[in-house]
Amino acid sequence: xxxxxxxxxxxxxxxxxxxxxxxxxxxxxxxxxxxxxxxxxxxxxxxxxxxxxxxxxxxxxxxxxxxxxxxxxxxxxxxxxxxxxxxxxxxxxxxxxxxxxxxxxxxxxxxxxxxxxxxxxxxxxxxxxxxxxxxxxxxxxxxxxxxxxxxxxx
Numbered sequence: 001x002x003x004x005x006x007x008x009x010x011x012x013x014x015x016x017x018x019x020x021x022x023x024x025x026x027x028x029x030x031x032x033x034x035x036x037x038x039x040x041x042x043x044x045x046x047x048x049x050x051x052x053x054x055x056x057x058x059x060x061x062x063x064x065x066x067x068x069x070x071x072x073x074x075x076x077x078x079x080x081x082x083x084x085x086x087x088x089x090x091x092x093x094x095x096x097x098x099x100x101x102x103x104x105x106x107x108x109x110x111x112x113x114x115x116x117x118x119x120x121x122x123x124x125x126x127x128x129x130x131x132x133x134x135x136x137x138x139x140x141x142x143x144x145x146x147x148x149x150x151x152x153x154x
Contacts, residue, residue, distance in 0.1 A: 014070055015086045056092040058123055064097050071104055080104070084114060088121050095127035099134060108140040115144055119151040128152070 067087040074080040098118050102111045128148040135141045
């Protein structure tokens with residue numbers, strides 16, 4: 001297991017424990033490498049039939065607060081991004097939740113990375129405008145709009 005997967009594995013355990021997942025999920029997370037988790041996540045979103053049967057709802061604010069607190073407590077950018085990636089597994093968000101995570105990062109490049117991770121899981125795509133307004137430079141605003149436009153077409 002390389003260092004990047006090890007960080008994600010640790011983030012998965014932190015999020016699973018914090019969200020009160022049952023022991024089966026924690027055991028499954030421990031047994032799976034992060035690559036397998038990513039494949040399951042990708043396959044879930046590619047399966048259009050499942051998407052028709054499953055109407056997603058945004059993550060409840062109390063559970064989202066747990067993820068946001070874990071991101072705040074993380075010391076390094078890579079750890080914060082890993083926690084966000086793992087928090088996106090089987091969860092969906094609204095723009096105001098994503099905006100609160102964007103505010104935890106100082107630099108626009110880091111905010112763009114967060115947006116790349118979270119944009120496929122945003123439910124209220126009509127509110128994308130509030131996210132692009134949060135960026136400092138026009139170039140980054142355009143990049144953010146392109147990321148969100150790309151994911152809204154899927």
